[in-house]
Amino acid sequence: MNQDDSGTRKIRVAAMTRVEGEGGLDVRVTDGRIEHVRLQIFEPPRFFEAFLRGRPLEEVPDITARICGICPVAYQMSSVHALEAALGVEISPEIRRLRRLLYCGEWIESHALHVHMLNLPDFLGYPGALEMARDFPEHVERALRLKKLGNDMLECLGGRAIHPINVAVGGFYRAPRRSELSEFIPGFIAGLQLAEEATRFVATLDFPDFHQAYETVALVHPDEYAMCEGRIESSDGLSIASDDFGTHFVERQVEHSTAMQAVRRETGEPYLLGPLARINHSRDRLSPAAKRLADEIGWETPCLNPFRAIVARSLELVHAFEEALDILKNYTPPQPPRIAYGYRAAAGSSATEAPRGLLYHRYQVDESGKVTQAEIVPPTSQNQTQIERDLRDYLPRVITLPDPEVAEACEKLVRCYDPCISCSTHFLKVRVGRS
Amino acid sequence: MSAQPRLAVFKFASCDGCQLSLLSLEDELLQLAARVDVVHFLEATSRIEPGPYDVALVEGSITTADDEQRIQQVRRDSKFLVTLGACATAGGIQALKNWSGSEAFVNAVYARPDYIRTLETSTAIADHVAVDFELRGCPINKYQLLEVLQSLLAGRRPRTPTHCVCVECKRRGTVCVTVAQGIACLGPVTQAGCGALCPAYDRGCYGCYGPSEQPNLVPLTDHLRAGGMKAEAIATALRSFNAYAPAFRQESDRLAAEVAERESTP
Numbered sequence: 001m002n003q004d005d006s007g008t009r010k011i012r013v014a015a016m017t018r019v020e021g022e023g024g025l026d027v028r029v030t031d032g033r034i035e036h037v038r039l040q041i042f043e044p045p046r047f048f049e050a051f052l053r054g055r056p057l058e059e060v061p062d063i064t065a066r067i068c069g070i071c072p073v074a075y076q077m078s079s080v081h082a083l084e085a086a087l088g089v090e091i092s093p094e095i096r097r098l099r100r101l102l103y104c105g106e107w108i109e110s111h112a113l114h115v116h117m118l119n120l121p122d123f124l125g126y127p128g129a130l131e132m133a134r135d136f137p138e139h140v141e142r143a144l145r146l147k148k149l150g151n152d153m154l155e156c157l158g159g160r161a162i163h164p165i166n167v168a169v170g171g172f173y174r175a176p177r178r179s180e181l182s183e184f185i186p187g188f189i190a191g192l193q194l195a196e197e198a199t200r201f202v203a204t205l206d207f208p209d210f211h212q213a214y215e216t217v218a219l220v221h222p223d224e225y226a227m228c229e230g231r232i233e234s235s236d237g238l239s240i241a242s243d244d245f246g247t248h249f250v251e252r253q254v255e256h257s258t259a260m261q262a263v264r265r266e267t268g269e270p271y272l273l274g275p276l277a278r279i280n281h282s283r284d285r286l287s288p289a290a291k292r293l294a295d296e297i298g299w300e301t302p303c304l305n306p307f308r309a310i311v312a313r314s315l316e317l318v319h320a321f322e323e324a325l326d327i328l329k330n331y332t333p334p335q336p337p338r339i340a341y342g343y344r345a346a347a348g349s350s351a352t353e354a355p356r357g358l359l360y361h362r363y364q365v366d367e368s369g370k371v372t373q374a375e376i377v378p379p380t381s382q383n384q385t386q387i388e389r390d391l392r393d394y395l396p397r398v399i400t401l402p403d404p405e406v407a408e409a410c411e412k413l414v415r416c417y418d419p420c421i422s423c424s425t426h427f428l429k430v431r432v433g434r435s
Numbered sequence: 436m437s438a439q440p441r442l443a444v445f446k447f448a449s450c451d452g453c454q455l456s457l458l459s460l461e462d463e464l465l466q467l468a469a470r471v472d473v474v475h476f477l478e479a480t481s482r483i484e485p486g487p488y489d490v491a492l493v494e495g496s497i498t499t500a501d502d503e504q505r506i507q508q509v510r511r512d513s514k515f516l517v518t519l520g521a522c523a524t525a526g527g528i529q530a531l532k533n534w535s536g537s538e539a540f541v542n543a544v545y546a547r548p549d550y551i552r553t554l555e556t557s558t559a560i561a562d563h564v565a566v567d568f569e570l571r572g573c574p575i576n577k578y579q580l581l582e583v584l585q586s587l588l589a590g591r592r593p594r595t596p597t598h599c600v601c602v603e604c605k606r607r608g609t610v611c612v613t614v615a616q617g618i619a620c621l622g623p624v625t626q627a628g629c630g631a632l633c634p635a636y637d638r639g640c641y642g643c644y645g646p647s648e649q650p651n652l653v654p655l656t657d658h659l660r661a662g663g664m665k666a667e668a669i670a671t672a673l674r675s676f677n678a679y680a681p682a683f684r685q686e687s688d689r690l691a692a693e694v695a696e697r698e699s700t701p
Contacts, residue, residue, distance in 0.1 A: 017481040020451050044448040044498045045553055051531040055671065062641065066528050066676065069452020069574060113458065117479070128480025130468045140465065148461035159632040161459060162452040162574040163643070166636045173638040411481075 007031055013407045016414065018118040018128060020070050021421025025391070025410055029399060037391045039384055039414070041421055052374040057083050057343075057365050058169060064361070064376065065163045068420055070113070073106035073158070074354030075376075076167040077228055078361040083169045085243075086348025086365050089341045094334035095171040096228070097327050101181075102157045102167070103227045103352075104324040108150030108191070109161065110355035111275075111317045114418045115202065116143030119310050122412045123205045139201075142194055146317065149184075149191040153324065156180055168338050175337035185328050192321040196293055199314035203297040207307040210397075212390055214304050215269065216277035217382075219353050225285045225319055226278070228352045233281055234264075234271065235302065242351035245360045251377060262382040270385035273357025274417065275312035276303055287322035290315050306390055306416045313418070343369040354379050356418050380420045387417055440489035440588065443475035445509050447495025447502050448529055448557060453520035454478055454494050456577040463581055470588060486512025490587055492580075496522040496529060496557045503554070503563060510564035517583060517593075518560045521573035521676045525645055528573075530557040530679035558679070568593055573643040573676040576628050596627045597648035600640050603631035612639055619659055621672065624650035624682070645677035652686040666690045 009029040016023055021041075028035040048067055052060065060079045065072035077099060084091065091099075116139060117129035124139075126132035133140040151161040156176060158164025166173050214235070219242075221230035232248075233239045240248055249271075251260035264271055279286070280302040283294060294315055303312065349362035357379030364373035391410055398409040444454050458464065458479060474484040491513035497503055510516060518524050526533065533556045560566055570579055579595050586593035596602075600622035604611065612618040612634045620639035622631070626647040633640045646652075656669050673687040 015477055015483070017477045017483070018479065020478060022446060022477065044502065046448055046498075046527075046529040047532055048528075050535075051528070056668070059641075059675070063528060063675070066450050066452075066573065069450040069455045072450075072452070117458065121481075127482040128476075130465075130473055130480060131482065133465055133468070137465075144461040144464065147459075151459055151461070159636050160574075160629070162455060165633050165638070165641075168638075173633075174636040 008035070009403075011403045011406050011410075013411055016411055018121070018415055019419050019421060020068070021419075023419075023421045025407070025414065027391070027395065027406070027410065029395075032399070034392055034395050034399070037388050037395065039388050039391075041384075049374045049376060052363075052371045055371050057087075057363070057369050057371055060363065060371060060374075061167045061169065062163070062165070065167075067376070067378070069162050070110055070420060071106060071354050071356065072163050073102055073154070073167070074352060074359050075361075076164065077103060077352045078350050078354075078359045078376075079363070080167060080169050081228060081350035081352060082348045082361040082363050083365070084341075084348065085350055086346040086363055087169070087341045087344060088346075089170055089339050091171060091339055092334055094332060095337070095339070097331075098157070098172060098175065098334060100227055101324055101327045101331075102154065102164070104320040104327070105150045105153035105157065105161075107320040107355050108317060108324070109147055109154060110150075110418075111313045111320070112143055112146035112150060114355075115310055115313050115317065116140070116146070116198065118418070119313075119415055120202070122415060123202075123310070142198060146191060146194055146198070149187055149321075152187070153184060156184070170341055171334060171336070171338035173338065175333040175335075177333065178331060181328050181331050185325065188321055188325050188328065192289065192318065192325065195314070195317045195321050196289065199293055199311065199318055200297065202310050202314050203299075205310070207305060208397075209305075210307060210394060211304045212272075212306065212393065214272040214277075214386070215264065216280050216302070217271045217273055217358060218277040218281040219351055219358060220281050221285070223285070225282050225287070225323070226353055229350075232351055232358065235277075235280065242360065243349050245349065245351060245377070246362070246375075249360075249377070249382070251381065260377075260381045261385045262377060263385055270389050271382070272306075272386050273379045273382050274309065275316050275355075276306070276309050277357065278353060279303070279312045279315060286315065287319045287326075289322045290319040293318055306413065309416045309418070343367055347373075356380060356420055357383060378420070380417070383417050383419065387414055387419065439470075439472045441474045441484075441487070442471040442490050442492070442584075443486070443488040443509075443513065444473075444478070444492045445475070445494070445505075446477070447493070447506065447523070447560070448498040449495030449520065449522040449527065451478060451494070452574040453523075453572075454492065456519075456575055456580055457492070459577050460581055467581075467584065471584070488513045489515065490584070491516045492519055493517065493523050493560055494519045496526045496559060497554070497563055498529060498557045499553055506560060506563050515567045515587060516560075516564070517568045517570060518566050519570050519580070520575050521571065521643065521645060522557075523560045524569045524571055524680075525677040526557040526559050526679040528676050528678070531674060532557060533679055534674075570595065571626055571644045572628050576630070579628055598627050599623055599647040599650070600625045600627050600629070600631050600634075600644070603627045603629070604634050607631050607635060609634045612637065617662065619662065619664055619672070621655075623655050624652050641675060642673065642683065643676045645680045646682035650682050652682060656686060656690065667694050670694070 622640035
C-alpha cells in the first residue's frame, strides 16, 4: 500500500486502458476518508473552437469530425444541424432518413466495439479482447461481425468509416443508389439476430449492486428514438429546446484536466448522459425488437446502475439494426441530395445523440459564410463530473482492497461510461493516493 | 525480428482514429494478433509491457513538453517506428495554431488559460526523432496499415504509392470533377491512398493525405485562381489536416503573403 508518514494513501492509475483517448485517475485517502477523486485528462488540448473561426462553414463537418475517430458522424450531425438552423435550411424527409441511417452505422460500430471489445473483458476477467479471443473466440468474432456491418454502412454512405467525406451542410454530396443500399439488407437481418443474441448474453453478466440518484439527460422526440432532433429532457423535469442548452448547462474548467466539466447551471450538480439516460427517457420508442427484448430480459426502467450500461448499449445496438433495416427497405434517393442555401449572418445550435450521449454544437456565421464563433460540448466532458461523483460513492465499497485492486475497480467503473477522452479535450489515467 | 514480434501503439495529440484502424481490420485482426505480440495498446488492452518493442505505431503530433520527452523514450524503446496519419506525419489540423500562436488559441477556448500547458507549435514526430516509415492520411487507410505490418512481418520494407489522387481517379473510372463540373480539387497535388473517395462522391479532394511526391502546387493554384477562386480561399484550403506539411505550408504562405501585401497597398 502506497502510504506516506502522515497516513495519506495515494492510489493512482497512470494510464487508463480500453478507453478512447488518454487520461488517469488520482484518488487520495487520509485516515480512511476519501480526500479527493480526480479524473485527470492529460490528453493534449487541440483547440478546435479556436481554429474553426474564419473557416468556410462548408468545412465544419469535415473539421469537427477530426475531434474523434470513434464518433466522427456525431460531430458531423451536430454541426450540420446547427449550421442549417443558422442558415434557415430545411432538409427533406429523405435526407433526414439517410442521416439517421448513417448515425445507425456509427452507433453499431461504436457500441459493438465498446460492449464486446472494451467493456466485456472486465466482466469475463481479461485484459482485452485479443486475450479474451483465446478462450472466447465466439464473443470476439461476433463483435467483429457486428462492428464490420456498422463500418460497411459508414463506408457506403459516408465514403469511409473514419472521418466520412459525404456529409454536407444541407444533406449529402452524393446520395447512394437504391442498389448500393439494398445490398445491405441480408447482412443487417443477420446482424439484428446477432445483436439480439449478444444482448441476451450480456444481460446474464454479474453486475455490482450499485445505484446512483442520477439526473439523467437525453434528447427526446415524440415519435422516434431520438438521434438528430428533439427536446432536451431531464429526469428532474427539465424540457427545453436545444437552443436553450446554455441557459441550463454550464461548462467549468478545473486545474487537473484539459477537458471542461459540465454541471447543471441551476444546481451546480452533475448529470448523466448516454445509453442508460436515453433508454430511461425513451424506452417506449425503442424499435419493436429492442422493446420486446427489454421486456424479455426484465430490464427495469429507470435503470440507475452505471454497470448495466453495457446492457443498455446492447439494446440500442438491436434498435440501430432494426431501424437501419426499416430505412434500407424503404429507401428512395433524395432529390436533390443537398438542399441549396444562401449565406446570412446568424447563429444556430443543435444537439444530437452521439453514442456516448448528448453532443451540443453552436455556431455563429457571417454573411460571407465564415464561422465567427464555435462552441462544442461533448458528452464525455458532461459526464466527467458525474464519473467523479460515482467514483467517490463507489470507493468505500472497495477501499479496503490493496491499491492495485482499488485502481482496477475504479477503472472498471469509469469504463462503463465508454468515456471518449479525445472528445472531451477537444480525457484518462487513474491515480489513487492514500494518507 | 523474433518469431513473435512485439508490437506497441502510442498516441500523442490526435483523435484516436488511426489506431482505431487497427481494430477496424475486422476480417484480419485475429489472424494478425496471432502473429504479433501486442504488448502496449492502451485503447485495446490493459496489458502494458515496457520496451523494447520491435514495431511501434505512433499516432498524433507533439504539442506538449511532456510529449516531447515521451517520444524520445518511445524511439529508444523501438526498433522500427511507424508514424500513422496526418497528425504524426505533419502536425495535424491542430498545427493551425503554428500560425497564430498557442496563447491566442488557449484564450479562445479556455476560461483559465493558466491551467493549460502546451507548446507554441504542433509538430510531426519526424521533427523530434528518426522515423522509419510514415503512413499518411487523415485517417490512414487500414489496408495500407495492414500492408505495412505484413511487410515488416515478411522482413521487407513497406511500400505505399506516392503518386497523386488523380491516378486513383483514373483507375477507379471517376470522371474528373474539375474538368467536368468545375469543382475545385486538390487531387493533382495530394498523395494517393484514400482510393480517390471525394471525387467519387461528387466533391473535390481536400488534401487529407498531404502532398504527393514532387507536387507542383503553383500551376494548380494558378488554375484555381483562373477559375475564380480567391488566393485567400486557396490558402485556407491548403491549411487543413496537413497544413504544416512543407509543400502545402510553403504555397499557403506564399498566397497569404500576397494577400497581405495587396491589403497593405493602398
